Amino acid sequence: xxxxxxxxxxxxxxxxxxxxxxxxxxxxxxxxxxxxxxxxxxxxxxxxxxxxxxxxxxxxxxxxxxxxxxxxxxxxxxxxxxxxxxxxxxxxxxxxxxxxxxxxxxxxxxxxxxxxxxxxxxxxxxxxxxxxxxxxxxxxxxxxxxxxxxxxxxxxxxxxxxxxxxxxxxxxxxxxxxxxxxxxxxxxxxxxxxxxxxxxxxxxxxxxxxxxxxxxxxxxxxxxxxxxxxxxxxxxxxxxxxxxxxxxxxxxxxxxxxxxxxxxxxxxxxxxxxxxxxxxxxxxxxxxxxxxxxxxxxxxxxxxxxxxxxxxxxxxxxxxxxxxxxxxxxxxxxxxxxxxxxxxxxxxxxxxxxxxxxxxxxxxxxxxxxxxxxxxxxxxxxxxxxxxxxxxxxxxxxxxxxxxxxxxxxxxxxxxxxxxxxxxxxxxxxxxxxxxxxxxxxxxxxxxxxxxxxxxxxxxxxxxxxxxxxxxxxxxxxxxxxxxxxxxxxxxxxxxxxx
Amino acid sequence: xxxxxxxxxxxxxxxxxxxxxxxxxxxxxxxxxxxxxxxxxxxxxxxxxxxxxxxxxxxxxxxxxxxxxxxxxxxxxxxxxxxxxxxxxxxxxxxxxxxxxxxxxxxxxxxxxxxxxxxxxxxxxxxxxxxxxxxxxxxxxxxxxxxxxxxxxxxxxxxxxxxxxxxxxxxxxxxxxxxxxxxxxxxxxxxxxxxxxxxxxxxxxxxxxxxxxxxxxxxxxxxxxxxxxxxxxxxxxxxxxxxxxxxxxxxxxxxxxxxxxxxxxxxxxxxxxxxxxxxxxxxxxxxxxxxxxxxxxxxxxxxxxxxxxxxxxxxxxxxxxxxxxxxxxxxxxxxxxxxxxxxxxxxxxxxxxxxxxxxxxxxxxxxxxxxxxxxxxxxxxxxxxxxxxxxxxxxxxxxxxxxxxxxxxxxxxxxxxxxxxxxxxxxxxxxxxxxxxxxxxxxx
Numbered sequence: 001x002x003x004x005x006x007x008x009x010x011x012x013x014x015x016x017x018x019x020x021x022x023x024x025x026x027x028x029x030x031x032x033x034x035x036x037x038x039x040x041x042x043x044x045x046x047x048x049x050x051x052x053x054x055x056x057x058x059x060x061x062x063x064x065x066x067x068x069x070x071x072x073x074x075x076x077x078x079x080x081x082x083x084x085x086x087x088x089x090x091x092x093x094x095x096x097x098x099x100x101x102x103x104x105x106x107x108x109x110x111x112x113x114x115x116x117x118x119x120x121x122x123x124x125x126x127x128x129x130x131x132x133x134x135x136x137x138x139x140x141x142x143x144x145x146x147x148x149x150x151x152x153x154x155x156x157x158x159x160x161x162x163x164x165x166x167x168x169x170x171x172x173x174x175x176x177x178x179x180x181x182x183x184x185x186x187x188x189x190x191x192x193x194x195x196x197x198x199x200x201x202x203x204x205x206x207x208x209x210x211x212x213x214x215x216x217x218x219x220x221x222x223x224x225x226x227x228x229x230x231x232x233x234x235x236x237x238x239x240x241x242x243x244x245x246x247x248x249x250x251x252x253x254x255x256x257x258x259x260x261x262x263x264x265x266x267x268x269x270x271x272x273x274x275x276x277x278x279x280x281x282x283x284x285x286x287x288x289x290x291x292x293x294x295x296x297x298x299x300x301x302x303x304x305x306x307x308x309x310x311x312x313x314x315x316x317x318x319x320x321x322x323x324x325x326x327x328x329x330x331x332x333x334x335x336x337x338x339x340x341x342x343x344x345x346x347x348x349x350x351x352x353x354x355x356x357x358x359x360x361x362x363x364x365x366x367x368x369x370x371x372x373x374x375x376x377x378x379x380x381x382x383x384x385x386x387x388x389x390x391x392x393x394x395x396x397x398x399x400x401x402x403x404x405x406x407x408x409x410x411x412x413x414x415x416x417x418x419x420x421x422x423x424x425x426x427x428x429x430x431x432x433x434x435x436x437x438x439x440x441x442x443x444x445x446x447x448x449x450x451x452x453x454x455x456x457x458x459x460x461x462x463x464x465x466x467x468x469x470x471x472x473x474x475x476x477x478x479x480x481x482x483x484x485x486x487x488x489x490x491x492x493x494x495x496x497x498x499x
Numbered sequence: 500x501x502x503x504x505x506x507x508x509x510x511x512x513x514x515x516x517x518x519x520x521x522x523x524x525x526x527x528x529x530x531x532x533x534x535x536x537x538x539x540x541x542x543x544x545x546x547x548x549x550x551x552x553x554x555x556x557x558x559x560x561x562x563x564x565x566x567x568x569x570x571x572x573x574x575x576x577x578x579x580x581x582x583x584x585x586x587x588x589x590x591x592x593x594x595x596x597x598x599x600x601x602x603x604x605x606x607x608x609x610x611x612x613x614x615x616x617x618x619x620x621x622x623x624x625x626x627x628x629x630x631x632x633x634x635x636x637x638x639x640x641x642x643x644x645x646x647x648x649x650x651x652x653x654x655x656x657x658x659x660x661x662x663x664x665x666x667x668x669x670x671x672x673x674x675x676x677x678x679x680x681x682x683x684x685x686x687x688x689x690x691x692x693x694x695x696x697x698x699x700x701x702x703x704x705x706x707x708x709x710x711x712x713x714x715x716x717x718x719x720x721x722x723x724x725x726x727x728x729x730x731x732x733x734x735x736x737x738x739x740x741x742x743x744x745x746x747x748x749x750x751x752x753x754x755x756x757x758x759x760x761x762x763x764x765x766x767x768x769x770x771x772x773x774x775x776x777x778x779x780x781x782x783x784x785x786x787x788x789x790x791x792x793x794x795x796x797x798x799x800x801x802x803x804x805x806x807x808x809x810x811x812x813x814x815x816x817x818x819x820x821x822x823x824x825x826x827x828x829x830x831x832x833x834x835x836x837x838x839x840x841x842x843x844x845x846x847x848x849x850x851x852x853x854x855x856x857x858x859x860x861x862x863x864x865x866x867x868x869x870x871x872x873x874x875x876x877x878x879x880x881x882x883x884x885x886x887x888x889x890x891x892x893x894x895x896x897x898x899x900x901x902x903x904x905x906x907x908x909x910x911x912x913x914x915x916x917x918x919x920x921x922x923x924x925x926x927x928x929x930x931x932x933x934x935x936x937x938x939x940x941x942x943x
Contacts, residue, residue: 121558158673264534308669476795
């Protein structure tokens with residue numbers, strides 16, 4: 001096993017005891033807040049619908065609040081602590097210069113309702129980021145209003161819908177591969193379409209014959225991730241796009257895996273019409289424990305009129321203003337999207353430039369290929385094609401021989417100070433471990449990951465019981481998720497149930 | 500600068516290990532017809548000092564130091580430094596969704612506490628772990644109500660944020676949902692019980708977009724009389740002085756949570772709040788954190804009721820949300836704890852008192868009237884004798900962001916300007932604002 005001095009999350013100072021909640025820490029009369037005395041007449045407000053009592057919030061001093069939150073932070077793993085090969089999530093290093101930009105008071109303190117003439121810098125940031133995104137994707141225009149990838153998906157699908165509606169067509173279905181992210185079919189349904197699954201072939205790629213047989217006049221479009229969710233490049237993509245275009249369907253690029261192709265191939269050149277990208281994956285903005293993200297949607301010129309709006313536009317006088325696209329699907333966010341995330345991404349894009357972005361793809365793929373190569377002795381790599389930025393390993397053979405499952409291996413990895421891969425996804429691979437090392441890990445770290453996986457494959461044979469019970473060094477161990485759902489306690493006011 | 504650690508020697512060694520000669524060989528299996536044989540045409544690369552220079556230059560083109568009287572959901576409240584200090588801990592900033600609870604107890608417990616405090620200020624049973632913003636939270640609430648009732652008509656107050664009404668329109672039509680708008684009279688919603696229905700939801704703002712306090716019972720009784728869910732978009736900073744939506748019978752309360760812990764940020768990232776009654780918990784969109792025990796009997800937190808979510812339910816999921824606004828929720832949780840019951844009440848009380856003071860001062864200016872007589876909390880519409888857009892531009896030259904012109908959204912208020920006040924505005928600023936507005940109006 002690896003160095004026992006590297007427990008995954010908990011500081012030795014914290015110990016194993018559970019951290020109380022703020023409600024447990026609350027003492028009547030304590031407070032952290034301070035405001036100046038009211039400097040205007042403060043007669044009774046006498047409001048309708050007035051509160052009869054104070055809000056039921058905890059009462060804590062600032063010192064106790066700070067210690068509490070810091071102790072909790074110490075119970076959390078993160079990219080800034082160690083390797084995080086969570087497949088499909090692109091947990092690359094988040095440069096601190098980009099955080100600095102997002103804290104810049106000239107942006108941080110802007111109200112979204114400030115007239116365009118007073119926020120020219122912010123509008124120029126949006127235009128500059130749009131230009132980069134369009135060059136990378138081979139698209140014409142892009143909107144930064146969608147605040148996350150799934151929001152980008154529904155935005156793109158509503159654009160697809162508007163395109164067909166304007167042509168007087170009632171298309172009903174959107175084709176998606178069986179390896180797609182769950183957000184894809186969910187977004188398709190919310191856009192009023194039916195998701196129809198396209199099977200994969202034995203190489204882990206879309207079965208193009210099956211796809212061809214499914215094409216008809218009810219098809220609004222095809223939604224595809226490329227490289228796909230098993231980390232393989234869909235080599236028939238040009239023909240697939242032609243098949244869909246033959247019935248005037250649109251081809252949607254899910255940019256979850258854009259990191260693999262920066263400066264190598266462009267969705268626009270492959271025949272895609274609509275592209276969403278995840279700035280929090282490809283462009284290194286931090287994931288924040290589950291957001292904020294940003295899911296801009298880029299489209300070809302003929303689809304630009306449907307983009308959500310308003311959009312920043314360079315006006316005749318040289319300034320930038322807000323303009324509503326002529327056939328816009330409308331608004332998908334309350335303001336201008338997650339603007340500070342876009343600013344972070346722009347600083348990253350500029351720092352890297354075209355050559356740096358290409359190097360990102362090269363080294364992301366190199367790290368993945370290198371890791372897959374080192375793992376192939378002990379794990380099954382189910383497909384024979386070379387992987388891109390990530391790959392899926394199967395623990396099926398280990399499970400059959402030892403009873404140790406992908407879940408056990410993933411949990412045991414936590415004891416090695418490495419975050420678990422994505423497990424049991426995509427659904428088309430048994431005992432799937434989806435591994436994405438990212439380009440920011442050094443060869444030594446990649447080798448350490450390989451060594452940890454190799455140790456676990458050995459341990460599965462020598463001490464399977466230990467793996468069934470892993471992890472052993474984390475602050476908590478395999479929480480009872482069934483109980484959490486059965487005895488629902490989602491606020492501290494709800495009583496803990498007992499089994 | 501590309502943040503990859505590999506030396507050329509590293510690359511060579513790794514390529515050798517996988518049997519390749521050249522870095523381009525990694526992509527040899529991609530169709531040659533689509534591979535690009537030129538560098539991307541992009542500015543850069545820049546060193547860090549050059550990046551700083553670039554950001555400063557863009558920033559210098561913004562007027563970020565205007566004294567803010569704009570609201571509409573995004574407000575300039577006092578943000579204590581402790582919020583940034585704690586929120587920017589790298590364990591929160593650079594983690595992802597807590598799929599592995601064993602190494603994510605920090606994010607999970609903070610989000611559990613966030614849910615607890617959001618439910619508390621809303622006076623409702625449960626809250627989720629955040630949505631994108633207040634406007635998209637309204638859309639999610641509509642979808643919940645449609646799923647709960649099986650109906651496809653939704654009643655919407657004209658007083659609901661115009662941005663929220665626009666977003667509802669974007670998402671409703673694809674799903675065949677009809678939105679029926681109910682008018683405003685005297686600044687409040689005049690509900691029409693005979694409108695086309697029956698509705699899945701009755702949606703309104705509290706206070707409404709004009710800052711006016713709506714009659715809770717008028718909306719909730721109407722909803723419950725027709726078997727609909729009542730949905731209120733509330734201003735969280737008023738919840739120390741106004742009754743909770745839960746106590747008023749609201750079924751789903753949503754909010755733009757920006758003022759809790761988050762700077763104005765040009766409108767994003769901010770955070771959407773959503774709270775509801777226990778009987779709707781299985782329809783809640785997005786992440787939900789629950790408390791349980793681990794194998795050793797120790798308290799632990801996990802994402803729960805996961806079968807609602809898109810990665811499991813796929814095309815049958817009622818929401819597609821995956822990444823949400825966790826870090827902004829962490830900030831909101833810290834700020835709520837810093838405020839506590841007394842602080843949230845004080846923010847509401849001071850904001851309301853100062854708004855009254857300013858409304859009175861503005862109402863005394865020649866040609867200016869407060870547009871409606873109904874009671875407001877901390878935001879109110881005034882009618883100006885000159886074009887509000889021009890007033891806003893002229894006020895910016897005097898150091899103020901004067902408010903949000905209303906005419907684009909409410910043609911019935913052609914000279915309308917929506918003015919928001921927070922506890923952060925000093926009497927000097929309020930007086931200065933009134934004096935500057937007087938000059939601007941006099942200048943025509």
